[in-house]
Amino acid sequence: MIFSKLFKTKVKWQHKDATVRITAINDELSADNTEQLRILTDLINQDSSDLVRRAALIKVGTLDCYLEASQNNNQIKVKQFAAKQVHDILTTDHNVVISGQQKQTLLDQQETTPVLGTALLEAWLAHEQDSAIMISLYQQISARKTTTHLLTHSFSQKQNPDFQAYIINQVDDAKVLEKLSKKACNHVLAQQIEDKLSAIQVAIEKPQKLEKQIQLTLAKLQALKDVGDYGVYKTRKAQLINEWQTLALDFDVFTEEKSVVFSDKYQSIISQLEKLFIAKAENYQQQIISDKLSHDKQQDKKEFTQQLNHISQSITTAVFSSDKFDEDSFKELLRNLTTNIKASVLNKDEQQNFISQVVQLSKRLNEIPEIAESVSQATHLISKISQLTLPKSLEELNDRQQTYNDWLKAWRVIEKKTAGILPESIVQAQKEIVSTWQGGLKSLQSQQKELFFQHKKKLQDIKRLLNNGKYKVCFGLFKGVKESIHHLSVQQLQQLQRDFDQVSEKMVELSDWEHYIATPRKQELLLAIQTLVETPLDNPNEQAKKVKEYRGTWNSLGHADEDVDKQLNEQFNQCCEQAFAPCRLFYAEQDKMRLQHLDQRQKILAKAELFVSQLNDSQETPKPDFKQLDGQLNNLQQQWNNAGEVDRNQYKKLQLKFKEAIAPIKSAISVFHASNITAKQALIAKAEELLASEDVLAAIESAKQLQEKWREVGFAGNHQENQLWQKFRQVNDELFGKRQQFKSEQQAVLSTQQQVFIEQVLVIEESLGAVKDEDDKQVLQSIAQRAEMLLKDVIASKPVIKSVAARIEKISKQIEQLIKAKTQEKEQQTWSNLFELMSLQAQNNQELQALQTSAVYNNMTSFWQKRFQEHVKLTKPAQNSARFDKTLEIEILGKSDSPVELAEQRMKVQVQLMQEQMQSGTEIDLNKLLIDWLMLGSLVESDLPLIERLKTIYCQ
Numbered sequence: 038m039i040f041s042k043l044f045k046t047k048v049k050w051q052h053k054d055a056t057v058r059i060t061a062i063n064d065e066l067s068a069d070n071t072e073q074l075r076i077l078t079d080l081i082n083q084d085s086s087d088l089v090r091r092a093a094l095i096k097v098g099t100l101d102c103y104l105e106a107s108q109n110n111n112q113i114k115v116k117q118f119a120a121k122q123v124h125d126i127l128t129t130d131h132n133v134v135i136s137g138q139q140k141q142t143l144l145d146q147q148e149t150t151p152v153l154g155t156a157l158l159e160a161w162l163a164h165e166q167d168s169a170i171m172i173s174l175y176q177q178i179s180a181r182k183t184t185t186h187l188l189t190h191s192f193s194q195k196q197n198p199d200f201q202a203y204i205i206n207q208v209d210d211a212k213v214l215e216k217l218s219k220k221a222c223n224h225v226l227a228q229q230i231e232d233k234l235s236a237i238q239v240a241i242e243k244p245q246k247l248e249k250q251i252q253l254t255l256a257k258l259q260a261l262k263d264v265g266d267y268g269v270y271k272t273r274k275a276q277l278i279n280e281w282q283t284l285a286l287d288f289d290v291f292t293e294e295k296s297v298v299f300s301d302k303y304q305s306i307i308s309q310l311e312k313l314f315i316a317k318a319e320n321y322q323q324q325i326i327s328d329k330l331s332h333d334k335q336q337d338k339k340e341f342t343q344q345l346n347h348i349s350q351s352i353t354t355a356v357f358s359s360d361k362f363d364e365d366s367f368k369e370l371l372r373n374l375t376t377n378i379k380a381s382v383l384n385k386d387e388q389q390n391f392i393s394q395v396v397q398l399s400k401r402l403n404e405i406p407e408i409a410e411s412v413s414q415a416t417h418l419i420s421k422i423s424q425l426t427l428p429k430s431l432e433e434l435n436d437r438q439q440t441y442n443d444w445l446k447a448w449r450v451i452e453k454k455t456a457g458i459l460p461e462s463i464v465q466a467q468k469e470i471v472s473t474w475q476g477g478l479k480s481l482q483s484q485q486k487e488l489f490f491q492h493k494k495k496l497q498d499i500k501r502l503l504n505n506g507k508y509k510v511c512f513g514l515f516k517g518v519k520e521s522i523h524h525l526s527v528q529q530l531q532q533l534q535r536d537f538d539q540v541s542e543k544m545v546e547l548s549d550w551e552h553y554i555a556t557p558r559k560q561e562l563l564l565a566i567q568t569l570v571e572t573p574l575d576n577p578n579e580q581a582k583k584v585k586e587y588r589g590t591w592n593s594l595g596h597a598d599e600d601v602d603k604q605l606n607e608q609f610n611q612c613c614e615q616a617f618a619p620c621r622l623f624y625a626e627q628d629k630m631r632l633q634h635l636d637q638r639q640k641i642l643a644k645a646e647l648f649v650s651q652l653n654d655s656q657e658t659p660k661p662d663f664k665q666l667d668g669q670l671n672n673l674q675q676q677w678n679n680a681g682e683v684d685r686n687q688y689k690k691l692q693l694k695f696k697e698a699i700a701p702i703k704s705a706i707s708v709f710h711a712s713n714i715t716a717k718q719a720l721i722a723k724a725e726e727l728l729a730s731e732d733v734l735a736a737i738e739s740a741k742q743l744q745e746k747w748r749e750v751g752f753a754g755n756h757q758e759n760q761l762w763q764k765f766r767q768v769n770d771e772l773f774g775k776r777q778q779f780k781s782e783q784q785a786v787l788s789t790q791q792q793v794f795i796e797q798v799l800v801i802e803e804s805l806g807a808v809k810d811e812d813d814k815q816v817l818q819s820i821a822q823r824a825e826m827l828l829k830d831v832i833a834s835k836p837v838i839k840s841v842a843a844r845i846e847k848i849s850k851q852i853e854q855l856i857k858a859k860t861q862e863k864e865q866q867t868w869s870n871l872f873e874l875m876s877l878q879a880q881n882n883q884e885l886q887a888l889q890t891s892a893v894y895n896n897m898t899s900f901w902q903k904r905f906q907e908h909v910k911l912t913k914p915a916q917n918s919a920r921f922d923k924t925l926e927i928e929i930l931g932k933s934d935s936p937v938e939l940a941e942q943r944m945k946v947q948v949q950l951m952q953e954q955m956q957s958g959t960e961i962d963l964n965k966l967l968i969d970w971l972m973l974g975s976l977v978e979s980d981l982p983l984i985e986r987l988k989t990i991y992c993q
Contacts, residue, residue: 087112087115171197198225202226205226219830251299333382337381344374348371368399425440485529492522493536502514580617638680641680717753724740734776791841798841801820867897879980919974928986929950933989
């Protein structure tokens with residue numbers, strides 16, 4: 038039994054050949070069996086071949102196993118392989134999938150024993166979709182390195198509301214928050230950022246605002262020392278202390294030192310105020326006592342006044358009551374009131390004033406019968422004046438005004454006797470009568486007053502005319518004064534009596550002198566007119582004017598002596614006719630010229646009517662030329678104004694016709710001007726609206742369009758055109774001034790924005806400069822993505838900063854070239870690995886499990902791994918010359934030379950390919966051709982020359 042164990046064959050996983058051990062791992066061991074799992078674990082940690090260890094790792098295939106190997110395995114290649122598997126599992130690029138609970142457990146272990154590197158955590162975060170895991174990952178990454186780029190990049194990369202909300206809560210930097218606001222995944226988060234920015238701004242401004250409020254409050258407290266009124270001081274001080282206590286609640290925004298400074302200053306001011314107002318506080322108390330005494334006095338005065346009014350009203354009621362009243366009760370009330378007055382806080386003078394009113398009421402009690410009689414008389418007076426009608430003319434005014442004045446005197450006597458206790462109805466009736474009479478007399482009194490001043494002026498004028506020898510006019514003026522002077526009042530007559538008597542006496546004397554003066558003057562005037570007949574003037578108009586002048590003078594002289602007056606009048610009339618005869622001839626010629634002028638004006642009138650007719654016809658056609666129309670109208674009016682004189686009556690008729698004729702033209706032009714005014718006012722209103730527009734550049738473009746429209750609008754009339762233009766120009770000047778200001782502000786903002794963009798560009802350039810040769814394409818793609826996002830931000834920021842955009846585009850092209858180079862390099866490496874594996878397979882013909890542990894196999898892409906797996910499954914070699922011909926086909930299609938000795942075979946294959954291409958028309962795919970070449974059969978050592986020939990095609 039012992040010997041059988043000693044000579045028993047070892048298990049395959051302990052075989053000295055690594056390939057056998059790998060086959061045993063794949064075929065005989067299972068990770069589900071505890072004992073076999075221990076064996077696999079031992080192989081992972083102790084086997085001499087890294088390929089065996091990899092095979093064992095793949096067989097176990099758990100994250101924990103990979104993670105343990107990546108940390109503790111003593112072979113570098115195995116550690117790298119395990120680390121790659123951990124990376125692929127965490128970035129969801131592996132067939133092993135772990136749950137959220139496993140991820141969280143791994144992260145919890147990280148807090149106590151960090152096993153995952155920062156780069157791996159960042160890669161995990163880039164592919165993670167669970168918000169809780171993302172937050173935990175970010176926490177661990179940020180604990181190792183805290184950079185703004187990490188924060189902004191993570192926020193931009195992960196468009197997850199919960200994750201972004203967490204990031205926002207971690208940030209208190211306003212600049213960073215402004216960057217994040219552009220990458221928020223929804224408007225709720227964007228608003229949250231805006232709210233936080235507002236809160237940060239408020240927090241920044243709060244110390245300054247609070248300090249200003251504190252300084253203002255302390256200044257107000259300090260100013261209380263100048264308040265003279267202690268009551269005002271006390272009220273204001275209480276208000277300011279409340280304000281201080283409210284402000285003190287926010288002292289935590291200051292440093293402790295600053296808070297102490299403010300508090301000490303406050304205590305110092307309060308102490309100063311208390312010392313300063315000690316004496317005023319005592320005076321204030323005294324003032325309160327004095328105010329109370331004054332208030333009590335006012336209350337007593339009010340109460341005594343009410344009692345006196347009540348007793349007075351009671352006495353008044355008793356006067357008009359038919360029942361007897363209790364005089365003793367009134368006297369008792371007055372005695373009690375007197376006692377109360379004397380016992381009040383009023384001073385002696387105030388008490389005496391109320392006591393005197395009590396005495397008056399006592400006296401009124403004893404005069405009640407006489408007062409009742411006076412009331413009866415008042416009623417009679419009201420009845421009497423009510424029967425008298427108001428005067429309606431100046432003739433009635435003097436008599437009835439005197440009656441009213443007598444009535445008014447009688448009323449005042451009765452009012453005095455009644456001591457102010459007349460019934461309210463009688464008092465109101467008297468007031469209405471007085472109001473009615475005053476209103477009724479007012480207009481007649483005004484007329485009488487005006488008449489008085491007229492008579493006074495006329496008497497003064499008569500006296501002046503008498504002194505100047507103009508006697509004829511005086512007779513008419515004096516006659517008017519004499520006829521209406523009796524309409525004046527007695528007082529007015531007394532004022533004018535002296536002047537009236539003087540003028541009357543003088544006019545009596547003039548009446549006797551009239552005939553004596555007029556006769557010689559008329560004889561002289563007759564000689565003058567005869568001279569004008571004999572030697573007429575050269576100018577007919579002057580001749581007519583002279584005749585008219587002599588006629589006026591003749592009429593003003595009055596009557597001559599009775600025996601010669603008639604003869605002189607006849608001779609003067611005859612001479613006037615003879616002197617006016619030459620004028621008649623002149624005026625006849627003038628009449629002929631007026632007829633010519635009349636004809637000329639009628640022709641102009643006909644032109645105007647024709648003009649209107651043409652205008653009416655043109656209105657049915659397209660819009661007339663109003664500028665030409667206005668010129669024609671001005672020309673027509675000029676012709677009318679330059680036409681000669683016509684008969685006055687006819688001129689009025691012609692002028693009216695001309696105005697009526699050109700009215701439609703003027704109306705059309707006015708309507709045209711009015712429409713242009715309205716249009717230009719509308720343009721001005723639109724321009725004024727543009728001043729309120731926030732988009733200044735758009736407003737400027739609109740203003741330019743308005744200017745074009747202004748040029749298209751016609752003339753608005755001489756009066757309005759310049760005013761409208763000045764107003765429109767002023768609005769445009771303001772608008773263009775606003776554009777200049779906007780450009781200045783925009784340039785400042787643009788400079789700031791450009792600096793921000795340049796800083797971001799520098800960060801990207803630094804990241805690109807830090808890229809190493811071994812870095813994968815994902816790092817470059819991440820940088821390219823950041824550059825693309827920044828370029829979008831630059832383009833979205835108007836106006837576009839071209840220099841920054843060009844710089845970013847240059848970076849993007851550089852990254853693109855690097856990615857392309859790495860891609861080509863990786864493709865070349867893939868081809869090299871593929872052909873190396875093909876050569877190994879042709880030499881050794883390995884199994885699939887052995888291939889999977891091969892480093893060359895693992896470095897290939899998954900696509901070619903699968904294709905090679907399919908090839909390995911082939912057990913038969915290629916038939917006859919199939920692979921040889923396929924090689925020639927690939928060389929032909931890949932445009933590669935074949936060996937010279939194969940020229941004939943190449944030609945046959947080429948002809949066959951040409952026929953197939955003509956029939957099918959399919960495109961050339963060298964990858965597919967190589968796959969077809971592989972799938973022709975398993976590789977054998979004789980295929981090595983063919984592999985070398987193909988390698989020259991694919992590994993260029």
